[in-house]
Amino acid sequence: MEQLVAVLIDGIIYSAWLFVAAVGLTLIYGVMKIVNVTHGSFYALGAYAAASITGWALRQGMPEGLSYAVLLGSALLITLVVAPAIERGILRFMYARDEVVILLITYALFLVLEDVIKLVWGVSPLFIAEPYGLLGSFDVLDLTYPYYNLILVGVAIACGAGLTWMLGHTRTGKLLVAVIHDTEVSRAMGINVERMYLITFTFGSLLAAIGGAFTAPTVSVVPGLGIEVIVLSFAVVVIGGLGSLPGAALGALIVGIVRSATVHYLPEAELFVIYFVMAMVLTFRPRGLFSLAEARKI
Amino acid sequence: MPAMKRIVAAAAVAALVPAFAVAQDAPVKVGVVSFLSGAAAGPFGVPARNGAEIMFEMLNAGKVPAPYNTAGFGGAKLQMNLVDESGGTTTQVTEFRNMVQRDNVDLVIGYISSGSCLGIAPVAEELKKLTVFFDCGTPRIFEERSYKYVFRTASTATMDSVGAALYVRDLRKGKIKSIAGINQNYAWGQDSWGDFEKSMAVLVPGVKVATSQMPKLFAGQYNAEISTILGAKADVVHSSFWDGDLEAFILQAGPRGLFKRSTVILTTGETAMYKLAERIPDGVVIGARGPYGPYAPDNELNKWFSSTFQDRYGVPPNYAAYQMAQAILGTKAAWEKAQAANGGKRPSDDQVIAAFERLTFTSPAGKVEMAIGNGHQAITETAYGVTKKVKGKMTIANVKRYPAEMVNPPDGMKAADWIANGFKK
Numbered sequence: 001m002e003q004l005v006a007v008l009i010d011g012i013i014y015s016a017w018l019f020v021a022a023v024g025l026t027l028i029y030g031v032m033k034i035v036n037v038t039h040g041s042f043y044a045l046g047a048y049a050a051a052s053i054t055g056w057a058l059r060q061g062m063p064e065g066l067s068y069a070v071l072l073g074s075a076l077l078i079t080l081v082v083a084p085a086i087e088r089g090i091l092r093f094m095y096a097r098d099e100v101v102i103l104l105i106t107y108a109l110f111l112v113l114e115d116v117i118k119l120v121w122g123v124s125p126l127f128i129a130e131p132y133g134l135l136g137s138f139d140v141l142d143l144t145y146p147y148y149n150l151i152l153v154g155v156a157i158a159c160g161a162g163l164t165w166m167l168g169h170t171r172t173g174k175l176l177v178a179v180i181h182d183t184e185v186s187r188a189m190g191i192n193v194e195r196m197y198l199i200t201f202t203f204g205s206l207l208a209a210i211g212g213a214f215t216a217p218t219v220s221v222v223p224g225l226g227i228e229v230i231v232l233s234f235a236v237v238v239i240g241g242l243g244s245l246p247g248a249a250l251g252a253l254i255v256g257i258v259r260s261a262t263v264h265y266l267p268e269a270e271l272f273v274i275y276f277v278m279a280m281v282l283t284f285r286p287r288g289l290f291s292l293a294e295a296r297k298i
Numbered sequence: 299m300p301a302m303k304r305i306v307a308a309a310a311v312a313a314l315v316p317a318f319a320v321a322q323d324a325p326v327k328v329g330v331v332s333f334l335s336g337a338a339a340g341p342f343g344v345p346a347r348n349g350a351e352i353m354f355e356m357l358n359a360g361k362v363p364a365p366y367n368t369a370g371f372g373g374a375k376l377q378m379n380l381v382d383e384s385g386g387t388t389t390q391v392t393e394f395r396n397m398v399q400r401d402n403v404d405l406v407i408g409y410i411s412s413g414s415c416l417g418i419a420p421v422a423e424e425l426k427k428l429t430v431f432f433d434c435g436t437p438r439i440f441e442e443r444s445y446k447y448v449f450r451t452a453s454t455a456t457m458d459s460v461g462a463a464l465y466v467r468d469l470r471k472g473k474i475k476s477i478a479g480i481n482q483n484y485a486w487g488q489d490s491w492g493d494f495e496k497s498m499a500v501l502v503p504g505v506k507v508a509t510s511q512m513p514k515l516f517a518g519q520y521n522a523e524i525s526t527i528l529g530a531k532a533d534v535v536h537s538s539f540w541d542g543d544l545e546a547f548i549l550q551a552g553p554r555g556l557f558k559r560s561t562v563i564l565t566t567g568e569t570a571m572y573k574l575a576e577r578i579p580d581g582v583v584i585g586a587r588g589p590y591g592p593y594a595p596d597n598e599l600n601k602w603f604s605s606t607f608q609d610r611y612g613v614p615p616n617y618a619a620y621q622m623a624q625a626i627l628g629t630k631a632a633w634e635k636a637q638a639a640n641g642g643k644r645p646s647d648d649q650v651i652a653a654f655e656r657l658t659f660t661s662p663a664g665k666v667e668m669a670i671g672n673g674h675q676a677i678t679e680t681a682y683g684v685t686k687k688v689k690g691k692m693t694i695a696n697v698k699r700y701p702a703e704m705v706n707p708p709d710g711m712k713a714a715d716w717i718a719n720g721f722k723k
Contacts, residue, residue: 002529003529006522006525006526006529007522009525010521010522010525011522013521014519014521014522017519114335118335123334123335123339123340123343123344124340124344125340125341125542125545125573127545127549127573127574129549129574129576129577132549132550132553133552133553137553137554137555142528142529143525143528143529143554144528144553144554144555145521145554146553146554148553149521215518217549218519218546218549218550219518219519219542219545219546219549220337220340220542220545220546220549222336222337222339222340222541222542223335223336223337223339223340224335224336224337224384224516225337225518225542227516228516228517228518259522260522263511263513263522263523263526264522264525264526264529267509267510267511267512267523267526268512270483270511270512270513270514271483271512271514
């Protein structure tokens with residue numbers, strides 16, 4: 001019983017982390033039809049910005065309780081500086097090209113940003129561990145968990161709910177849904193698609209940066225941080241169906257719970273279980289669990 | 299006509315003499331390979347690179363203390379050809395071929411990852427290039443086959459695991475009923491855990507393995523693994539985690555009480571103990587993969603190396619830096635022994651190799667013996683201790699040292715067989 005509870009809690013925590021890291025990827029694909037490898041860079045940039053700025057603020061005497069707000073603010077700041085510059089400066093000139101070309105461009109940008117990170121922050125690890133233990137811990141049966149894990153779950157729920165509300169209840173969201181369904185018709189109806197692309201890319205990248213920022217207190221922030229995340233994020237969104245928000249949530253939950261159960265009951269299989277799940281889903285649902293129906297264009 | 303022949307011969311000799319002189323004084327081109335990017339760069343790769351920079355510069359200037367106070371290698375200046383170890387084994391094999399076949403390096407010193415070493419060793423043999431591994435730990439390299447051109451100047455993971463087992467047995471004094479492990483799922487992690495588990499079975503008969511966790515390298519998130527280990531309630535938890543994984547594990551395990559619930563051994567913990575001093579409580583067993591860092595002996599060479607490193611980089615050298623310095627000094631010792639046997643002339647690769655086999659030399663970490671692996675694999679003593687904060691500063695207490703022969707298998711015997719045989723030949 002205790003182990004089953006632990007599987008669920010660990011699975012939910014891991015799912016929350018995965019969802020925040022991956023949901024921006026599916027949003028960007030849904031609207032822009034870009035498989036955005038740069039997403040991993042924004043995750044890493046969020047972590048670096050959070051570790052630097054929060055660490056600096058704490059050294060200046062900022063109350064530790066404010067560090068969560070600073071983590072969020074750091075992600076916002078770095079995204080607003082970098083994401084629009086990439087979208088306006090590079091990606092917008094590439095939209096007419098084939099999807100594979102844009103994929104390669106985002107991969108190239110990912111490599112460039114990895115080096116930029118090394119240029120700016122060096123290769124020594126950064127730590128910002130204070131927020132992780134600040135709120136204390138709670139016990140479930142015989143296991144101890146920091147309350148910070150609940151913040152991660154809260155951030156994931158807030159991201160998912162906020163995105164759902166934004167797409168369904170705001171003007172910009174509704175315009176985005178129109179673009180998701182048909183870019184050409186949206187453009188013909190007078191929607192400024194290029195502006196939608198800028199908003200989507202920035203917002204999607206912000207979600208990745210938030211994922212990185214809230215992960216920073218639990219890890220050593222080092223170069224290459226985004227590589228592992230981008231691979232896992234692709235697995236999640238492919239399982240859920242590229243471009244589907246509920247798909248990303250379900251994909252993250254499936255991966256999180258299955259991985260957690262494997263670690264607890266069959267640890268030797270942990271290495272491949274995520275990709276096994278992905279293979280099984282794609283065998284029966286080649287476009288993912290929540291793939292969107294597409295009208296055939298003539 | 300004979301006069302003409304003599305003139306041609308004299309001209310040929312005259313042309314060759316400067317060429318020989320150039321060859322004799324030509325710099326020794328050394329390929330140095332270490333992680334310069336990725337998660338392993340900060341804690342391992344960059345300190346190792348820094349160790350190499352200091353050693354190359356000081357050796358060229360003849361400023362290293364005796365017995366290494368001659369310039370370069372036998373008077374020939376050293377020239378570094380630095381290569382990043384990141385990118386995986388396939389990339390490293392390509393880089394190695396480039397260094398040997400395009401850049402014409404005279405020898406290669408490098409490699410932190412056991413995966414890199416396992417991939418590079420056969421290629422070094424194929425290309426007949428003297429290659430000195432400075433850090434990687436898997437014992438498989440010289441256990442699975444013999445090499446002529448490959449040497450390793452640091453001890454294997456067997457030493458770390460056997461030393462760790464001896465230390466915790468003495469520390470817990472008969473109070474160990476079960477052990478658990480969390481190690482990375484590749485050669486280094488598997489070998490480290492395998493040797494530790496087998497050693498504990500010999501040293502503490504009847505000990506049970508509560509759980510063995512093997513997350514993938516650079517996984518970063520360990521909540522589920524930590525829950526499993528906490529739930530297993532093992533008396534001792536062994537981890538050979540290194541790089542960012544080690545740091546993430548410490549950050550995540552600390553607030554969950556793992557260090558208080560079990561005796562945790564971090565066999566590479568020395569690389570994180572100062573950076574994460576506030577996150578590591580007292581009583582955690584720390585290894586340094588040999589007598590490096592806080593376990594280094596109090597000799598002139600160590601005083602010089604640690605103070606020079608500290609002055610230049612503002613931090614003490616960690617074990618990766620020590621191991622790099624050790625590899626360079628070992629190669630210098632072999633080179634100069636070969637050169638002396640060659641009448642003072644620049645030695646050939648074969649002569650350096652012959653001198654390197656079964657060589658005993660001194661490094662900042664003390665005595666190093668190329669005693670196993672047919673004289674290609676080093677053994678050293680090792681040491682373990684536990685963390686103890688003194689006035690808020692991280693220190694190591696309760697240090698125990700284990701002689702090289704006690705924690706390394708004898709030549710010609712596989713580590714697993716040696717351990718299973720009760721550490722007897």
